[in-house]
Amino acid sequence: MGKQSMLTKLKTELAELQSKADEARIQMDLAGKEIQTKLEPYLKNLDNELLHTRRKLEKLKSSAENTEHELEKGVNSSINKIKELYEKAKQHLPKK
Numbered sequence: 001m002g003k004q005s006m007l008t009k010l011k012t013e014l015a016e017l018q019s020k021a022d023e024a025r026i027q028m029d030l031a032g033k034e035i036q037t038k039l040e041p042y043l044k045n046l047d048n049e050l051l052h053t054r055r056k057l058e059k060l061k062s063s064a065e066n067t068e069h070e071l072e073k074g075v076n077s078s079i080n081k082i083k084e085l086y087e088k089a090k091q092h093l094p095k096k
Helices: 004-031 033-061 065-090
Strands: none
Touching: 004 033, 004 065, 033 065
């Protein structure tokens, strides 16, 4: 996969995860205090990991070829962690 297509794929996946996190935050804000208290730590971790991953993605954009693969692995690892954090947070959201 070329660098541009890889960056596009990673950006798209990160945007989708950000959207899910935003939706979870909206649901949390609409929920009762008990759910907000349970969910807030998960969403803080999720927000922190999203920020960390965006920074990795920015480094990947300007990386030299020899570090590109290592940074790609780091971004993919972070995206997987974001997915895991989202799934944990989602368990505390009110059922629709």
